[in-house]
Each structure stands twice: as C-alpha cells, then as structure tokens.
Amino acid sequence: MKLLLIPDKFKGSLTSEEVSKAFILGVAKAGVKFTSHYIRASDGGDGFMNAVAYYKPCVSVQVISENPLGKPIQSYYLYSHEANSAFIELANASGMELLTPKERNPMLTSTFGTGLQIKDAVQKGIKNVYIGLGGSATNDGGIGIAQALGYSFLDKNGKKLKATGASLSQIKSIDDADVLECLKLVKFFSINDVTNPLFGENGAAHIYAAQKGASKHMIDELDLGLINLNKVVTDTYNLENAKLPGSGAAGGVAYGLKTFLGANYFSGIDFVLELSGVNDLLSKERFDYLITGEGKIDEQTLNGKLIKGVVALGVRENIPVIAVCGKLSIEKEQLKKHGVFDVFEIQDSTKDLTYNMKHAAGLLTAKTTEYFKLLKK
Template sequence: MKLLLIPDKFKGSLTSEAFTKAFISGVEKSGISFTSHFIKASDGGDGFMSAVASYRPCIAMQVISENPLGKLIQSYYLYNQKAKSAYVELANTSGMELLKPEERNPMLTSTYGTGLQIKDAIDKDVEHVFIGLGGSATNDGGIGIAQALGYVFLNENNEELAPIGASLQLIKKIDDTGVTDAVKKVKFYAVSDVTNPLFGVNGASYVYAKQKGATDFIIEDLDKGLRNLDTVVSKKYHINNGELPCAGAAGGTAFGLKSFFDAEMLSGIDFILELSGVHKLLAREKFDYIITGEGKIDAQTLNGKLLQGILNLGKKYQLPVIAICGTLEISKEALLERGIFDVFEIQDNSKDLEYNMRHAALLLATKTADYFSVK
C-alpha cells in the first residue's frame, strides 16, 4: 500500500510532522506492508510560512512589530531574494494565539503589526508579497495593514481613527495621499481557503468573531462596521468587494488587501500544493490513498478549507481520501456525500479534552493501527 500524507496540524496538540510520525507508527503496528510520502501543507493560516520554507529557499527576516493589541513583539517574515518575494503569516503578529483568552476582543485588535512586517519587506525592494490569512485575533477589515502602509481613516470630524474593529462604524473618509509609489508598485497576494463574504450571516463577524472573544452584541456591531467600511470604500474607489468569496477571511483582511492594494486572491491549499510539486509527484507515481487530518472536522471544515482542497486533489487524480480528526462534529454521511472515502476520529470519549490533547499522538497511533488492521 502506498500512502500520500497531507495532514493539517491538530491545533494545540500535534504538528503535521508529529501527526505523520504517529500515523506511521500506527500503520506499522497494523502489520500491513506500506510506503508513504509526506507533503507539508497549509490553507494559508497558522503554519503558512513553515510550509513555504519547506519548498522555497528563504531567509527569516526579524522585525520589531506589534501584537494585535499594539504591544511591541519580535516577529519575522520570509524573504526570497532571488524572486524578490516576501511571505507573511498574519497569525505571526496578528494571531489569536498571541493573546490570553481574557485579552481577546476583536473590537480592540488590529492587523497593524502585520502591516509593519510588510512595510519592512517593501523597504527591502520586494516585488511580491504573499500574505497567509488565518488564525487572526482581528476583525478590522484590513485597515490595520492599510494604515501601516500609508492609509488614514477619518471620522466625520476629520479625526484619525485607530485601526481597530471599534473604529469601523465611525469611518467616513479615507485619505490615501500617504501611500508611497514603492507600495503601489508591489504585487500583493491574499492566500486563504476561507470563502465567506465580508458581512452578513455568513460573513467575517457572524462566523468567526465569537471564537476571537466577541459577544453577540459585539458581533452585531462589528458586522455593521464592516458594512460601513464596504460602503465608504465603494464610494471612494467605485469598487464592490464586500460580496467577493474570501472577502471575509481573517476578519475581513482579505477585503482590505483587495480594496487597498488590489491583491490577487489565491487558494491556500492550492498555492502550497503547487509549491510542493505534488502534481509532478502524482503524475509519475501511483498511490492508493491520500491521508489527511485536522483537530476538528465540522461544518466549517468544508467551507473552502484545507480538507476541501485535498478532496479536489483526490478527485483530480482519482485517489480516495481518508480523513482523521480529533473530534468529528459533522455526520460521516455528509462527508461521504462531499467525496471523502472514509473518516475516523481518535478521541477517547471516556476522557476529557485535556487528556485527549495531551495523548493525541498515542491515540492517533492506536486508532490508526486498529483501522488498518481490518483493511
């Protein structure tokens, strides 16, 4: 049996590499004969730069930046001098994991720190900037990045607003006179597999803001703010980006990148798979299964994220996809209807979440051994 492994991380418990090690251990225990090939993947969220670094020669550029609440932090981005490209991961400076649970409030957070990283890259004469979107603590519509690169957002009294979620409803004017020619010359790419629009019941605020610390009242205000931002942007630039698929990615950061920098929208998983050379691999070698996995599979998982990209790959090359997860919160039948070959979860239902996360590698190896022993 020949297996192609393209797992996501199990957030908080297993990296994709740790997943692969535990999975292989389990298959070995099952007694079947097999070979495997590992592809490090990302949908543009946490782990984006790590995946890029696996396939492109890059230098890690250290930068003093700001976390989502404006605290100075040491951060980095990747720089490919030959291609004059920078790879930036939103979660690296604007990520939810940088804040304690009690600090999370998307009314107060900003993508400004990510903008500082991009500014540093532009100062080094890069021509292409790829921004991996995901894992953000923000819901600012990308105005933090925009302000760091020269935009100013004003209220009805022509007063400058802080680039945070709470300012979105107050924006009446946009001053772009501070945007330099150097910024205008750069080609931006928003890398994500989220397909939500900017606002509405399926938009950035209603779908993702709660996990970033927002109450129902805050979610409603944030959604109104993003609607207002879209209105102001539409009037000034005569564009309508709010309904674009993926505009709602990372709290509307994709919308901001498209509206202020004409960013090209790229599928995260497709982008990384192309870098990895997996298509060339599948053209010359025959595999029996694609194995993927992530910590939790739920209704959002198929909303354009990594698993959907893997299913598309499997369909293209007529390879059955087996998904492994810590917790399955969608019916197996729904996944089978979407084209997945099989799925199983590894959690021990008799134990609590802490136990399952701490012993994820052992549980994965054990359940994998059981699964392949009956094949």
C-alpha cells in the first residue's frame, strides 16, 4: 500500500508533520505493509512561510511591526533572491494567536502590522510580494494594510479614521495622495485560504468573525461596515471586487489587497502544492490513498481550506481521499459528495477538549491503527 500524506495542522495541538508521523505509526501498528510520502502544505494561513521555506531557498527578513492591537512586535517575512520575491504570512503580524482570548475583538484589531511588513519589502526593491492569508484576528477589509502604505480613510468630517473593523461603517472617503509610488512597480499576490465573498450571509463577518471574538451584534456591524467600504471603493475607483470568490479571506484582506494593490488571487493550497512538485510526483508514482485532515472538519472546510484542495487533487488523480480530524462537525455524506472517500475523528468523547488536544498524537495513532485493521480485512 502506498500512502500520500498532505494533512493540515491540528491547530494548537499538532503540526502537519506531527500529524503525519502519528498517522504513519498507526498504520504500522495495524500490521499493514506500506510506503508513504509526506507533502508539507498550507492553505495560505498559519504555516504558509514554513511551507514556502521547505521548498524554496529563502532568507528571513526581520521587521519591527505591530500586533493586531497596535503593540510593537518583532516579526519577519521570507525573501527569495532568485525570484526577487517576498513571502509574507498575515498571521505573523496580524494573527489571532498573537492575542489572548480576552484580547480578541475584530472591532478593534487591524492588519496595519502586516502593512508594515509589505512596506519594508517594497521599499527594499522587492518586485513580487505574496501574502498568505488565514489565521487573522482581523475583520478590517484590508484597510490596515492600505493605511500602512499611505492610504487614508476619512469620516464625514474629513477626519482620519483608525484602520479597524469598527471604522469600516464610518468611512465616507479615501485619500490616496500619500500612497507609496514604488507600489506601482510591484506585483502582489493574495494567497487565499477560503473562497467566501466579502460580505453577506456567507461573507467574512458572518462566517469567521465569531471565532475572532465577535458577538452577534458585532458581526452585523462588521458586515455593514464591509458593505460600506465596498460602496465607497466603488464610488471612488469604480471597482467591484466584493463578490469575487476569495474576497472574504482573512476578514476581507484579500479584497483590500486586490482593491488597493491590484493583487491577483491564488488558492493557497493550489499554490503550495504547485511549489511542492506534487504534480511531478504523481506523474511518476501511483498512490493507493491520499491522506489529509485538520483539527476540526466542518462547513468551513468546504470553503477553500487545505482539505478541499487536497480532495480536488484526489478526485483529479482518482486517488481515494481519507480525512482525519480531532472533531467532525459535518455529516460524512456531505463530505463524500465532495469527493472524500472516508473520514474519521480521533477525539475521546468521554474527555474534555484540553485532554484531547494534549493527547492528540496518541489518539490519532490509536484510531488510525483501528481504522486500518478494519480496512485490510
């Protein structure tokens, strides 16, 4: 049996590599004869730079930036001399993991810190900038990044607004007189982890803001704010990017990158898989199963996350896809309709979340052993 492993991390518990190792150990304990190949991947969110650095020679560029609440932090991005390209991970300066649960509030957070990283890259003369989205603590429509690069967002009195989620509904005009001239010489690429539009019931706020600390009232306010941002942008620049698949990524950062920097959209998982050379691998080798997974599989998984991209790869190559997860919050049949061969969760339902996260590796190995013993019968 030949296995191709392309899992996501189990957030807060296991890295993708640890997921693979625990899975392989489980297969071995099942007494199955097998070989395996591991692909380090990312959907553009947390781990994007690790995946890039794994496949592409890069150096780390240190930058004094700001966290989502404006506090100074030491951050970094990757630079490829060969391609004169910067690879920036939004979560590195604007990520949810930089804040405590009590600090998380997308009305108050901003992507300004990521904008400072982009500013550093373009002022150094870097001509291609790839921004991996996902894991953000923000819902600012990308105005934080834009503000760091010279854009100003003004209220009805012409007063400059802070680039936060709360300011979106107050924007009446945009001043671009101080935008960096060098931006015109740079190509930007938004590496999106989801396919949601900017606003609406399937948009950035309604689908993702709750996990960033937003209440129901905040979610409604943020959605109205994104609608307002799009209206002002449309009136000012005659651009309509809100409904494009992916514009809702990272609280609307993808929309901001496209609107203010002319960024092209790429699927995060497709981008990293291309970088990994998996297509070349599949042209030479045949695998019996493609293994993927993440900490929680739910409705969001079908919005362009890593698993969706891996399943699409499996369908294209006619390789059955087995997904593993800590918790399954979607009907198996719905996943099978999208091309998943099978899925199993590893949690011990008699224990709490803390226990399951702490013992995830052992639980994954045990459930994998159990699954493959049944599979080989």
